[in-house]
Amino acid sequence: MNNRQRSYSGFLIDLEQSQTDITNELRSIRAPTLIQHSKNDSVVPLTHVEQAQSCIPHAEANVLDSWGHLIWIGQHARHFDERLLHFLSSNQIYE
Incomplete structure (x- = not known):
């Protein structure tokens, strides 16, 4: 499972972006946006969610x-999936 879940260069991108102010890029997003996060994530702080x-x-x-960080697996995966499907259908992205 660890090999399947590896982010490879994604981890380095996360580290770089956590040190960079991307406020202007975030403000330019016009697409419907759902941010899913765990309050117990020790990798990405909740302040990132709040800023975005x-x-x-x-x-x-x-x-x-x-x-923790892998919110799409485990006991709470159902809540993650339900919220994602609701968001997609309410924005007519998925039916």
Whole structure:
């Protein structure tokens, strides 16, 4: 499972972006946006969610009480999936 879940260069991108102010880029997003995050994520702080939601027009945040960074697996995966499907269907992205 660890090999399947590896982010490879994604991890380095995360580290770089956590040190960069991307406020202008976030403000330029016009697409419907759902931000899903765990309040127990020790890799990405909740302040990232709060900043993104405050900058992206009409962004929605779903903060889960899941166990950590991999919110799409485990006990809370159903809540992640349900919220994603609701968001997609309500924005006519998925039917």
